[in-house]
Amino acid sequence: MKKLSITVMAIAMVATIGGNEAKAQNQEIQKKVQQYAPFTLKTDMEKLTPQERELVGIFIDIAKVMDDLFWEQSFGTENRKKLREIKDPAIKNYAEIHYGAWDRLDAEKPFVPGYGAKPAGANFYPTDMTKAEFDKLDDPMKTSQYTILRRNAKGKIDVIPYHKAYEKQLARVDELLDKAINLAEDEGLRKYLEVRREALKTDDYYESDMVWMDMKKSRLDFVFGPIENYEDGLFGYKTAYEAFVLVKDEKWSEDLARFTQMLPELQKxxxxxxxxxxxxxGTDSDLNVYDVIYYAGDCNAGSKTIAINLPNDERVHLAKGTRRLQLKNAMEAxxxxxxxxxxxxxxxxxxxxxxxxxxxxxxxxxxxxxxxxxxxxxxxxxxxxxxxxxxxxxxxxxxxxxxxxxxxxxxxxxxxxxxxxxxxxxxxxxxxxxxxxxxxxxxxxxxxxxxxxxxxxxxxxxxxxxxxxxxxxxxxxxxxxxxxxxxxxxxxxxxxxxxxxxxxxxxxxxxxxxxxxxxxxxxxxxxxIDIVYEQGKKVLGLKEKKEKKVTEPQAVKDNSVRF
Ligand SMILES: [Zn+2]
Structure with missing residues (x-):
């Protein structure tokens, strides 16, 4: 009897401690959510033509697919569905900011109950794959930037190219790009969208990167696709999907170009x-200023990107250099x-x-x-x-x-x-x-x-x-x-x-x-410590086509230093 009551007491105590712990954890997460200040991503939409405004809407639709693809690569779509069932709004919110169960600004510590350490290879590789197994795998595509590895029914590992693995989502992007190409007035932009469309179907981005380098005049820019490899913490091979929808700040860009011409004199x-x-x-720097009106996927996870220097392909660097984009409103945020x-x-x-x-x-x-x-x-x-x-x-x-x-x-x-x-x-x-x-x-x-x-x-x-x-x-x-x-x-x-x-x-x-x-x-x-974005068609004054209200808090990444 005595023994039993002690056991009951012990259970009761554990339950209380558990409850308090959960409460404390909840408060801690709430505090963490508050460390992200909200900011609305806008620009002067009036200066855009009606076609450009419509294009922005399509780009945002494509960006949302890039966002879904990043969730799949980073955390897995099934796991994401489970996150949606979480009752605690603070944890749910924080998971949206970090695209998963781990705090990207705090050494990837898990904060969703039931999750341990983050798999180093995110969702690019089978979580039970050993390094030895990877080394033994006889497939030259295993190290490609554009493949995922999956364990098949026989327990062996398959190497699957992105355009096959994400076929369904990319088919939607293809439809949207078809519309966008018809709307694009700027020749450089249209050419880029056409070539990028092919790249998404073949996972060969070289030509589209080259064409993007030549896209000098377009007021709209749209950076999208699998680009950076930070998310693959296992080998650094795999690239993650992301998107930026951008509108050029012409005044700032012109000033920068003009002042860059003065470098030889300033040097003297x-x-x-x-x-x-x-x-x-040299005076041929390709540096321009933009407002970002939509972030999606990798660049939106955790800390926000405030400057872009692309493409990453060294063959393009040798042929044409890189383009540098300063994201003015993100910096203002x-x-x-x-x-x-x-x-x-x-x-x-x-x-x-x-x-x-x-x-x-x-x-x-x-x-x-x-x-x-x-x-x-x-x-x-x-x-x-x-x-x-x-x-x-x-x-x-x-x-x-x-x-x-x-x-x-x-x-x-x-x-x-x-x-x-x-x-x-x-x-x-x-x-x-x-x-x-x-x-x-x-x-x-x-x-x-x-x-x-x-x-x-x-x-x-x-x-x-x-x-x-x-x-x-x-x-x-x-x-x-x-x-x-x-x-x-x-x-x-x-x-x-x-x-x-x-x-x-x-x-x-x-x-x-x-x-x-x-x-x-x-x-x-x-x-x-960082920002979450209010973004989407509604804040830009564009028509929403019966889509969910975009309230997902989005958090920015500075390439090297936290802001
Ligand atoms: Zn520097």
């Missing part, structure tokens, strides 16, 4: 020793929800007026342009900078692009080419931008570059703290520090002395204690 005026600026930078609150905490109240999106976006765009400035080959006979600096190269190259990007912005403001921001705006926003980007640490190239710059600026009096501990930027000293830091970075690249570069980065590419304190304060302030 670089604040560094003349012997490091003898190279003449992150600026409003993440950067502004951080600046509000950290920047002197008198200089908050200098925190501007246009300044932020200029710094980001001219960072890209500035990769073309400076020096590519060392002057010390050590070959090119990349070879000479080895694993230190990325940090220094990012440091160069950061500071020379700011130098370009400053020069263009002085030449009255940029008139919507002041130099003070550019400087204050630049420093606030560093506080934003080191939030998640300074371990990879961008983070180390940020810290080297920040510490140099601090040591040269570019900013100090006011009585509340807020940052005050000294415009005059910042200018001198900018010039000094640019000169030092370009010299380090031009000399190509690996040990000098390594020692400097090890000593200065770190978060110092006073900044670490600031980062703690930022952490406590519950500032969002």
């Amino acid at each position: 005026n670089l604040p560094c020793d003349p012997k490091y600026k003898k190279e003449v930078p 992150k600026f409003n929800t993440i950067m502004l609150p951080i600046a509000n905490l950290m920047i002197s109240k008198d200089q908050l007026k200098n925190i501007k999106f246009d300044a932020f976006f200029s710094n980001v765009c001219y960072h890209e342009v500035a990769h073309g400035l400076g020096i590519k080959n060392t002057i010390s006979g050590k070959g090119n900078v990349r070879q000479a600096l080895q694993n230190q190269y990325s940090a220094w190259e990012e440091a160069k692009a950061d500071i020379c990007g700011l130098y370009i912005v400053q020069s263009l403001i002085e030449k009255k080419e940029i008139t919507n921001i002041t130099i003070e705006d550019a400087y204050v926003t630049f420093i606030a931008g560093i506080l934003r980007s080191v939030r998640f640490g300074a371990t990879e190239a961008h983070g180390i570059a940020n810290m080297m710059c920040f510490n140099y600026m601090q040591d040269h009096g570019a900013f100090k703290r006011d009585k509340d501990g807020r940052y005050v930027i000294d415009v005059k000293k910042m200018r001198t520090a900018l010039e000094g830091w640019a000169a030092l970075v370009i010299k380090t690249e031009g000399d190509g002395d690996y040990e000098v570069a390594r020692k400097y980065a090890a000593k200065n590419g770190v978060v110092r204690p006073d900044l670490a304190k600031d980062l703690k304060a930022i952490e406590k302030a519950n500032i969002p």
Whole structure:
């Protein structure tokens, strides 16, 4: 009797603990969902022709199929159906943001009850397949970017090309593309859609990538198909479906093209020793600005992509280079929800007026342009900078692009080419931008570059703290520090002395204690870590054809650093 009651008590206790645990877990997930700030993806639809507006609708329909395909590749359609049965709205919501049961921004930790670790090969391979079994498999297509592996009834592994595995979904895409091709007014866009349509049927994307490179004039762009290979954590072979529906920002794009033409002149005026600026930078960069109006699949899972550099095919790089697309409204989303609150905490109240999106976006765009400035080959006979600096190269190259990007912005403001921001705006926003980007640490190239710059600026009096501990930027000293830091970075690249570069980065590419304190304060302030998108035809003012309301929260991926 006694024994029994103890057992009953024990069961009751376990049940209570279980209940409390579930409640605590639920609260934790709710908090996590709140870390994603909602943002509506829009653009000026008025500037589009009626045909273009109709095309946008079709592109969104295709993007939704890409989204379904990504779910299938990442998590499996059957598992997705089970997720829909979950009662807890917070868990359900979070699973939508992460396209599955694992937290993409927290080391893939499972958060849906009943799920263990994420299979490294996602749903591209049988989960019970061993590496030895893969190695033994005699099929040259097993490593293709466009095949999945499945265990058949006999227990053997079949290699299935995407166009067969996803035949049904792709047939729907084919129908939609047929309509789109008839509507496309821009010749480049029409040609691309035609060739891409064939590629989806054969899994040979080379020709469509080549044609996409030539698509220079179209106001609409549509990046879609199996593209990046991050989702295949097992071998990195398999590409995941995704889509971006994009509308070009013509003003910004034209300005970037025009200012890129000025690179040789900007190079001549670089604040560094003349012997490091003898190279003449190229002026044929393909860099354009877009608003994204729809994200789907891989690029929408977890952290959001804010810039595109495609295609990935090296054969296309050799023949035509790459196209770089800056996603302006996605950056604005992150600026409003993440950067502004951080600046509000950290920047002197008198200089908050200098925190501007246009300044932020200029710094980001001219960072890209500035990769073309400076020096590519060392002057010390050590070959090119990349070879000479080895694993230190990325940090220094990012440091160069950061500071020379700011130098370009400053020069263009002085030449009255940029008139919507002041130099003070550019400087204050630049420093606030560093506080934003080191939030998640300074371990990879961008983070180390940020810290080297920040510490140099601090040591040269570019900013100090006011009585509340807020940052005050000294415009005059910042200018001198900018010039000094640019000169030092370009010299380090031009000399190509690996040990000098390594020692400097090890000593200065770190978060110092006073900044670490600031980062703690930022952490406590519950500032969002990423965005979820409200997107679709309805928010664009397009007619919905009896489809479900798009309320699925969508979360963005920065290719290298978390925003
Ligand atoms: Zn860069």
